[in-house]
Amino acid sequence: AQSVTQLxxxxxxxxxxxxxxxxxxxxxxxxxxxxxxxxxxxxxQLLLKYTSAATLVKGINGFEAEFKKSETSFHLTxxxxxxxxxAEYFCVVSDIQTxxxxxxxxxxxxxxxxx
Amino acid sequence: xxxxxxxxxxxVLKTGQSMTLLCAQDMNHEYMYWYRQDPGMxxxxxxxxxxxxxxAKGEVPDGYNVSRLKKQNFLLGLESAAPSQTSVYFCASxxxxxxxxxxxxxxxxxxxxxx
Numbered sequence: 001a002q003s004v005t006q007l008x009x010x011x012x013x014x015x016x017x018x019x020x021x022x023x024x025x026x027x028x029x030x031x032x033x034x035x036x037x038x039x040x041x042x043x044x045q046l047l048l049k050y051t052s053a054a055t056l057v058k059g060i061n062g063f064e065a066e067f068k069k070s071e072t073s074f075h076l077t078x079x080x081x082x083x084x085x086x087a088e089y090f091c092v093v094s095d096i097q098t099x100x101x102x103x104x105x106x107x108x109x110x111x112x113x114x115x
Numbered sequence: 116x117x118x119x120x121x122x123x124x125x126x127v128l129k130t131g132q133s134m135t136l137l138c139a140q141d142m143n144h145e146y147m148y149w150y151r152q153d154p155g156m157x158x159x160x161x162x163x164x165x166x167x168x169x170x171a172k173g174e175v176p177d178g179y180n181v182s183r184l185k186k187q188n189f190l191l192g193l194e195s196a197a198p199s200q201t202s203v204y205f206c207a208s209x210x211x212x213x214x215x216x217x218x219x220x221x222x223x224x225x226x227x228x229x230x
């Protein structure tokens with residue numbers, strides 16, 4: 001069965017320093033992978049997605065993620081954190097091909113940005 | 116273009132009461148979903164729909180019912196609310212392409228408390 005592990009439940013960085021949010025997945029086939037962001041009291045917004053094209057995926061707001069099949073990882077990075085990046089981040093993996101876009105959510109990583 | 120909207124935003128129920136959450140999307144998406152979000156658990160799928168008039172169970176369907184009488188609307192019902200159903204509920208929708216996994220578009224959420 002497919003699963004997602006987000007290795008850190010909480011990450012704290014200083015403004016202007018790099019961000020690394022880690023995600024590992026388990027899948028018996030080549031999955032599609034997503035990162036979503038949720039700001040406080042808001043819905044989820046797609047940051048980026050990987051669907052078997054380029055392994056380095058660029059998203060919105062300066063975020064990017066690299067798909068590494070050998071490591072079954074899809075870590076999210078940003079070169080320089082901004083205060084507005086403080087939010088909850090979810091790594092998401094597609095489930096076995098079904099009749100709809102079924103996905104599995106990781107438990108989330110809360111990112112704090114210190115001024 | 117409002118995207119995905121949810122009604123109401125907040126609700127407090129007493130144990131045993133019933134209520135209906137309404138989700139509406141104006142993107143002509145085929146697929147719609149209801150999730151619940153609990154701390155440290157990411158989002159879990161309650162029910163989903165692949166088209167007007169069709170619904171199916173997700174990961175945690177017990178205690179909930181759904182209906183999709185119109186393509187743009189997806190209703191989530193709680194017949195007899197229990198404190199374990201205290202959660203934040205998100206509706207989402209996605210476009211059917213049949214080939215690759217598509218992103219899901221999320222509503223702003225409904226915060227439900229059952230006393």
